[in-house]
Amino acid sequence: MGIFSFFNKEKKETLDKGLSKTKESVFSKITKAIAGKSKVDDDVLDNLEEVLITSDVGVDTTLKIIDRIEKRVARDKYVTTQELTTLLRDEIASLLTENNTEDAEEFALPEGKKPYVIMVVGVNGVGKTTTIGKLAYQFKKAGKKVYLGAADTFRAAAVEQLVIWSERVGVPIVKQNMGSDPASVAFDTLNSAKANDADAVIIDTAGRLHNKINLMNELTKIKNVMKKVVPDAPHEILLVLDGSTGQNAFEQAKQFTTATEVNALAVTKLDGTAKGGVVIGISDHFRIPVKYIGLGEGMEDLQVFRKREFVNSLFGE
Ligand SMILES: Nc1nc2c(ncn2[C@@H]2O[C@H](COP(=O)(O)OP(=O)(O)OP(=O)(O)O)[C@@H](O)[C@H]2O)c(=O)[nH]1
Ligand SMILES: [Mg+2]
Numbered sequence: 083m084g085i086f087s088f089f090n091k092e093k094k095e096t097l098d099k100g101l102s103k104t105k106e107s108v109f110s111k112i113t114k115a116i117a118g119k120s121k122v123d124d125d126v127l128d129n130l131e132e133v134l135i136t137s138d139v140g141v142d143t144t145l146k147i148i149d150r151i152e153k154r155v156a157r158d159k160y161v162t163t164q165e166l167t168t169l170l171r172d173e174i175a176s177l178l179t180e181n182n183t184e185d186a187e188e189f190a191l192p193e194g195k196k197p198y199v200i201m202v203v204g205v206n207g208v209g210k211t212t213t214i215g216k217l218a219y220q221f222k223k224a225g226k227k228v229y230l231g232a233a234d235t236f237r238a239a240a241v242e243q244l245v246i247w248s249e250r251v252g253v254p255i256v257k258q259n260m261g262s263d264p265a266s267v268a269f270d271t272l273n274s275a276k277a278n279d280a281d282a283v284i285i286d287t288a289g290r291l292h293n294k295i296n297l298m299n300e301l302t303k304i305k306n307v308m309k310k311v312v313p314d315a316p317h318e319i320l321l322v323l324d325g326s327t328g329q330n331a332f333e334q335a336k337q338f339t340t341a342t343e344v345n346a347l348a349v350t351k352l353d354g355t356a357k358g359g360v361v362i363g364i365s366d367h368f369r370i371p372v373k374y375i376g377l378g379e380g381m382e383d384l385q386v387f388r389k390r391e392f393v394n395s396l397f398g399e
Contacts, residue, residue, distance in 0.1 A: 096377050096383065097377065101353075103358070104352070104357065108396065109167075111132075112166065114129075115130055121161065121163065122151070122161040122169075126166070134147060138329060139360070139362050140332060140364075140366075143362060147170070150176070150177060151170070151173055171393050174362060175389060175394070182365060182369075183370070186346075186387070189217075189220040189224055191221065192317070195314070198281065199285070199315035199317050200316065201268075201304065202286055203322070206237075206288075206290040207289065211244055211286055214244065214247065214286055215251060216382075217374070218284060219251045221281070226282055227280045228253045228282045228283075229280045230248050230254070230256070230284050231256050231268055232256065233271070233287050234264070234287055235259070235262050235288070241257050250381065251381070254274070267285075269308070272308055272312055283315075298341050301342055320344075321342075321346070323335055323347060325355060325360055327357070332363060339368065346374075347364065348372070348384075349374075349376065350375070352375055361392065365387070373387060375387045
């Protein structure tokens with residue numbers, strides 16, 4: 083493997099395996115959609131539209147994809163149904179890469195921001211804490227010094243869960259007792275990280291408070307307190323979405339992105355679900371990059387989202 087082959091065999095296997103349920107479901111639907119047809123015609127396109135919508139791609143993105151395929155079919159005159167998946171793969175990959183954000187670099191931290199501060203947000207149970215553990219593992223593996231901050235003080239087990247991850251990965255954690263002020267935990271974490279010349283800080287937050295307004299106010303408070311230690315922190319507000327909830331993940335993204343300044347997305351639990359198509363819709367719809375995808379519960383099961391690799395894995399042979 084050359085130095086540029088970041089996307090190695092092992093990662094491809096994890097991705098293929100993780101997306102296998104979505105893939106099986108999409109393929110069986112496509113097979114039905116083209117049954118008895120040799121040529122891509124209006125009927126096939128209608129059926130295909132339904133396939134994409136029922137695969138959680140989302141209506142807007144589905145219409146864009148269908149439109150591209152229609153144009154392609156008109157241009158190429160005769161397109162066989164056998165060519166359809168190749169066509170889909172090409173057009174979806176082009177759609178995502180043309181009018182959207184760049185793929186993130188492989189777990190790289192940007193230059194000149196030290197410590198680079200990531201605040202992780204999202205509703206309860208989506209996989210925030212797990213994603214933090216996996217991210218810490220990757221940064222550490224890349225030789226970076228990472229600090230974790232247990233600012234989810236709302237739930238008793240939340241701090242313990244992050245402690246377990248910090249031990250598993252071997253990175254320091256800053257915590258206080260359950261019920262303490264999350265902003266104060268964030269403040270302490272940034273101070274420790276700065277004093278110890280850390281490269282990255284990852285802050286866990288609560289997914290559930292008494293109500294939504296409280297939650298948003300608390301996130302704002304945490305952000306403001308961070309700035310007292312690192313003026314341009316948080317550099318990244320990473321919204322975690324549970325991909326297995328399909329369109330619900332899409333709705334959460336809409337709500338959170340209007341309420342807070344989210345600038346990165348992670349979609350988790352793509353393994354074990356047939357709703358992986360939602361990543362295509364989310365990636366197309368939001369001006370915010372999908373940076374990471376979760377493909378399992380293990381330490382290694384987080385990947386940088388690469389649009390073309392994702393589409394290739396989903397529609398590949
Ligand atoms: N299969 C699978 N499970 C995942 C993935 N990410 C997280 N999980 C599981 O989802 C469950 C919830 O994950 P947490 O990390 O605790 O979620 P959270 O957002 O921190 O939840 P709260 O702290 O309650 O807000 C755990 O059992 C995780 O192991 C993933 O990519 N794949
Ligand atoms: Mg948590």
